[in-house]
Amino acid sequence: MARLYNTFEFIGEISIPKSEEKFHDVRTSDSGWEGHRLNFAVQESKTNGVFVEMYGGFSNAKQNKVYSFSKGTENTSGTKLEIPWADRLKEETVKLVADFKKFVVDFTTDTSLKEEINKLRYEIRNIEYKDELTEADKEKLASLHTELKEKAVDRREFIHEYDAVVFLAKELEKYKEHKFKVTGNVEYQEHKGRFFRKFKPTVLEIVKADEVSKLRATMDLFFTKDSLDEKDLEKDKKVYIDAYVLSYDGNAKKDVFFPQQVVINAAKIDFTNELHVKRLNFLKSKFSVKGKGVYHLPWEVNIFRGADRVEFTEKDLTPSQKEAVAFGLSRLEDFAPKGGLLGETTEENRLVKPLLQMFDKENNFADGAVESSYELEDLEYKTETPTYKPVKEEVKEEESKATAALDELDDLFA
Known part of the structure; x- marks a missing residue:
């Protein structure tokens, strides 16, 4: 693989x-x-x-x-x-x-200059990619390198x-x-x-x-039939997936699995909106596998480390502010913080969409997740220290209809 x-x-x-x-x-x-x-x-x-x-x-x-x-x-x-x-x-x-x-x-x-530089680099690479260069190629290559040096200062x-x-x-x-x-x-x-x-x-x-602006990652997520956990969906509006990723381990001198929790953030989902619910179910379904093996699927992930803006409601008012609103002296929005109200600081990896495509002959995800050649025991990081147990990540310190649909999907879950 x-x-x-x-x-x-x-x-x-x-x-x-x-x-x-x-x-x-x-x-x-x-x-x-x-x-x-x-x-x-x-x-x-x-x-x-x-x-x-x-x-x-x-x-x-x-x-x-x-x-x-x-x-x-x-x-x-x-x-x-x-x-x-x-x-x-x-x-x-x-x-x-x-x-x-x-x-x-x-x-x-300079945007225009940058385009010229990239065009020169493309021309250079096209010539370099040839197995054998003619004298004319060598002269052209030297000329392009000189021009690139003058422009890409x-x-x-x-x-x-x-x-x-x-x-x-x-x-x-x-x-x-x-x-x-x-x-x-x-x-x-x-x-x-x-x-x-x-x-x-x-x-x-x-x-x-x-x-x-964006903070996005493309991650090949490995998981099993038991990885998805939606017991907190109603309360927290989140679905948690205890997934794994492959990365080179300097101690083992080879690629090994590391635990990486990701979430489907359903905070913006209107559960009375049929399309919203279908989109949520679409994301969850990509982790629905029946076999006992290890499956994987690449995802676009929003890396979030900060605080979401949350709705300012009457429960956020002080007793005096509530009285002022009740007597008609003020409106709720008069007391809303400038820039909006921020929720708790969190660190999450929010799934945006699965990458349902063929990357190469050995990695074709057009139909969703595929079973890998790894076994369940391969997912466990071999160390003398206690085995890591994934938890909910939280920090206590510091142009078409299809395009429109993707934008809304991004806005819903990212």
Whole structure:
């Protein structure tokens, strides 16, 4: 079974921690290792934001190398690369590395210029993709690279995460008034019996101010016939699914399963609206499997970490305010907080829609979930610490009719 990777795409405002150490944390060890960690948040709104993290380092005591992958051609796959540390920033070295192994920072603000840059990159890749280049191809390629260098002055490519971290630590503050699109990989790790999820950026780029903000992930969710729990639907207006995701485990040195709870958020569902109820049942039905095996289905997921706006009602009034309303001296809305009333701070992974499509020959979800080759025992994370039991996630601290239907689906459940 071919592995599908969990990725994210965040669009929003950048929020940089006020503390320099929390933003760019540099630590050294007795072994000579110097590690650089970068943390900042992407805000979908003032009440919903998620932190992303980048980490890179090098040894002051040992020889460093960059392990990467070369670009492939039409009939030849790319190969593993071992690049000397001193060569990692050289232009000719960066050109050798496949795009999916790079870290890209694009501070270009001119939309038209950005389109020209992307067109040049597309032309370059089309020529590079040929198995053999003619002299004319080589001349054209050199010309395109020169033009790209002249125009893409605010676009940087790195082949090691350390260099991207150092660059962003110095430059990101200058551009924080712009809206960004941040894309990358969702990764998991275990530490002392606890599980942690990290959003690891690979591409940061400035987008137009009117770009719709979102915090979305594409996740391949694994589950069993007993994973869905709707006993709290009537009370909490939520359906919980105790699912699992595959991620590389640094301790085991292989892909293993990590628990990942997701929810169907039915808070906006009008249960007297037949279409609303059908949509809710449609989402729930994708977890309805009869076999005893492990099934999986990719989903678009809304990453929510913040507080929802809730309706301001009479129960939110003080006794004096209730009397003022009862005597006709004031209206209910006169006492409503500016910007609306916020509910409790929560952290949830809200299902938006299943990705009912064929990703490759081994991953065809056109008809819904498919049974995987994994067994139930594979889902359990092997550790000496107590086995993790999924719980409801909560933090106590800080252009067509079809398109319209999808927008409403998004609004209902995200």
